Amino acid sequence: MLVKNNYKAIFFFLKHLWIDLFLIILYASIITTIDLYTYLHLLTIPLSITTVTGTIVALLLAFRTAQSYDRWWEARKVWGEIVNESRTLIRQVKQFFPTEDPDNTVAEFANRQIIWCYALSESLRKQAFSVKVQNYLDAEKISANNIPSKLLTKHSEQLKKASHNLKLDPIKQAQIDSTISRLNDSMGKCERIKNTIFPRSYSFLIHFLIYVLASILPFGLDDIFPFTEVAIAIIIPVILLAVEETAIIMQDPFENRPTDVPMTALSNTIENNIMEIITDEKVEIIAKPKSFYIN
Known part of the structure; x- marks a missing residue:
């Protein structure tokens, strides 16, 4: 997510436009030069036609931008839910389970939830798992096509085992299971946004009409x-x-770009909050990178 308006942010944006910018400058310069020295100036197009074309493009762009921002904002809201539910899960586990915990259940839930957040963000970006996540998966011998889903299943399996061993109240067990289900719902929403492609034909139409407008x-x-x-x-x-x-940049919020939803930063926040919950001590916040964006 962009956090600073400096030259790097400008260059990031311009590198997506430089070909179009070059073509438009070249075309406008050539047409004007030819117009000065030939009879091309006799060819005129009524301004009303240009106005109508520009109005159509503006309306299509307004709809496109609104839809793209809606996708980005939904993704950000979902990750806000993940932050809240992660805190709730660990708070419930800590408060509902007995103080005597020979199996160290609370710490295992906390560690697994932290790894789940990082694994989900890296899966959505289609990145190789970080060393932190991979070490955990190797240590726990976890392997699956959908690692975040598998980790939530591990949550449920451990909840069932702990509820039996620690004689947990069924109502409290249901509350924890409900929180896990909401985390699963949030993961599904992220996957839906990731896997739903914005119609390419719509993008092509807008781009074509902009070039038509530039031509006339x-x-x-x-x-x-x-x-x-x-x-x-x-x-x-x-x-x-x-x-x-x-609009194009915003429509895909999980592509590991500066404009993405800052999933890694949010995962860091979740890790910090969870560690404070289970240790009852203040944990130092991970320093943010000195860049024009956070990821």
Whole structure:
């Protein structure tokens, strides 16, 4: 997630636009130059046509941007739920289980929940598991196609075993199981967002219409001031392309990019909170990277 407006953030954005920017500048410059020295200026397109095209593009972009932000915001809300439910789970386990815990159940739940958060974030980004996660999986001999789901299953298995050994109240057991189920629901929501692709045809249509507008715009402008004409013919399409690119970047919040939902930072927060719950001591917050974004 972007947290600073510096030159690195600007360069990150421009690197997605530089080809389109180059083509539009080249086209506008060539058309204006030819217009000055030939009879091309006799070819005019009514400004009303350009206005209608621009209005259509603006309406489509407004819908596209709203839908993309909705996907990003839903992803952020889901991870907010994960933060809350992770705290709730460990608090319930600590409060409901007896103080005498020979199997160290609370610590195992806490450690597994921390690993679950990191494993989920890395799975959504399709990254190789970090050393921390992989070491845990190797130590516990856990192997599955869906590691986060397997870890939640381990939660349920240990809850069943501990409830039998520690004679846990059935109502309290049901409450803990309900929290695990809500974590599973949150994981499913993340997977739905990740696996639902925004329609490519819609993106192609908007991009095509922006280029149509860029193509006809120079022929609908006044030819009295050529440099002004070039500037307008460049600025308007570039602004529309920038809005479109913003929507494209936001529509996939789990792609390991600076604009993603900061799942790693949220997992760090969860780890910090869980350790404070089980130790009753203040835990030092992990320092944030000195970058223009947090991931």
